[in-house]
Amino acid sequence: MNLSSLGFLRSLRKDNRQFAVIGLGRFGRAVCTTFHKLGYEVLGTDISEKFVSQVLTDQIVSHAIQLDSTQPAALKEAGIFEFDTVIIAIGNYIQESIVTTLNVKEAGVPHVVAKASSEVHGKLLQKVGADHVIYPEFEAGCALARSLTKPHILDRFDLDPDNSIVELIVPDVFHGKTITELQLRTRYGLNLIAVSHDGKFEVNPDPKKSLQQGSAMVVIGCNKDIDRLPM
Incomplete structure (x- = not known):
């Protein structure tokens, strides 16, 4: 953990009970599942109807909507801009990830966490306003190497x-x-x-x-x- 991460975590509202997760791949579903188990309300969105249907079937979200997160109007209609914290869990589609992050920050969402697939991707996310960038694959790789050695x-x-x-x-x-x-x-x-x-x-x-x-x-x-x- 670095000091910027500490500052971000301190800025989070302690009474926040609702989160939005954009991108319902493996990482996004894991985030939704954990939020759900902890008793928080989660809105999940994805451009894939299959992924949206799956999280509803698995009952790991409160609500789920199929939408194109690169379209500000779609995000606004879904109520994404009303959330205090939004997680951008799009990792493999860099352009969509960056545009989505830009959309939610320009709309005034206070806390935006974005998943990055590379260092360059992470820097671009920070440039467009991401408050906190995470690197799940890198962190998992480091943890695995440590556990084996x-x-x-x-x-x-x-x-x-x-x-x-x-x-x-x-x-x-x-x-x-x-x-x-x-x-x-x-x-x-x-x-x-x-x-x-x-x-x-x-x-x-x-x-x-x-x-x-x-x-x-x-x-x-x-x-x-x-x-x-x-x-």
Whole structure:
């Protein structure tokens, strides 16, 4: 996460319960499904009648409309411009993605999230007003490479290019040692946030607690220091 992303997330209305998703391919459907499971109302749109029918059949949207999002009149008639947050989930059709983003921003939609398929695509989306650009394929590729090369790391949240919060399997050499004995801050420059116990995490664990082989721990610190941990 970078500072621009943080600023965007802070600007979102906390009471917003409605979202519009333009583009109902795999990514768009995943967004709709998650919104729906979390209890939010979602309007889905796509130029494909098949995709619109599918999300209605799957009941992952509140409403779905077939339309050409490159046409401002169609977006206006569908009520897209009345939404506080619109997700442009068109990734493979760059021209349509850019024109759609331009349409919703020029109409005054406060928060527009757009999916990009490349760095150039992302820059163009920002040029026409996208408030937040995401790169799902790139991020998924990075996550896969990390999971294959560092299987001991179960999950990772990048604070910035140099610092992260990671969940990892407790190293074998840490087994049976207390948090105090490990001296993670002194030896590795890392702070221990939580350790797992009986399937649940204990946040800010007791320094006298012994770590167990096969359990998990969550640490925060510099990536270089995280890489120095024994595995």
